[in-house]
Amino acid sequence: QVQLVESGGGLVQAGGSLRLSCAASGRSFRNYAMGWFRQAPGKEREFVAAIRSATYYADSVKGRFTISRDNAKNTVYLQMNSLKPEDTAVYYCAADYLRTAQAMGLGLDGMDYWGKGTLVTVSS
Numbered sequence: 001q002v003q004l005v006e007s008g009g010g011l012v013q014a015g016g017s018l019r020l021s022c023a024a025s026g027r028s029f030r031n032y033a034m035g036w037f038r039q040a041p042g043k044e045r046e047f048v049a050a051i052r053s054a055t056y057y058a059d060s061v062k063g064r065f066t067i068s069r070d071n072a073k074n075t076v077y078l079q080m081n082s083l084k085p086e087d088t089a090v091y092y093c094a095a096d097y098l099r100t101a102q103a104m105g106l107g108l109d110g111m112d113y114w115g116k117g118t119l120v121t122v123s124s
Contacts (some may be wrong), residue, residue: 002026009118022093038089
């Protein structure tokens with residue numbers, strides 16, 4: 001059993017930065033691929049970034065966002081730079097046991113666990 005709690009969302013102007021955190025409880029954290037997904041108003045949930053050992057990014061955020069993890073702290077981060085209004089969404093943390101980051105990004109299977117989300121709003 002894994003519980004995921006996101007934090008760090010908020011309101012930021014276009015071009016600004018935010019760092020999201022996802023704190024995980026439970027055992028064997030380092031055996032899970034961890035990822036970020038987002039859902040904008042009126043849109044379907046979409047993949048953003050994932051990490052286990054390697055990383056994998058959606059084309060829309062590559063070069064602007066960086067995913068990282070600290071296994072000692074059971075935490076995954078999403079550093080978001082050069083934010084755009086189209087980045088506005090609820091951002092969700094997800095975990096999947098023994099998945100690769102690429103498999104998570106390609107949506108080859110469902111996620112094992114989800115957080116409740118944190119809202120990121122980017123103003124023009």
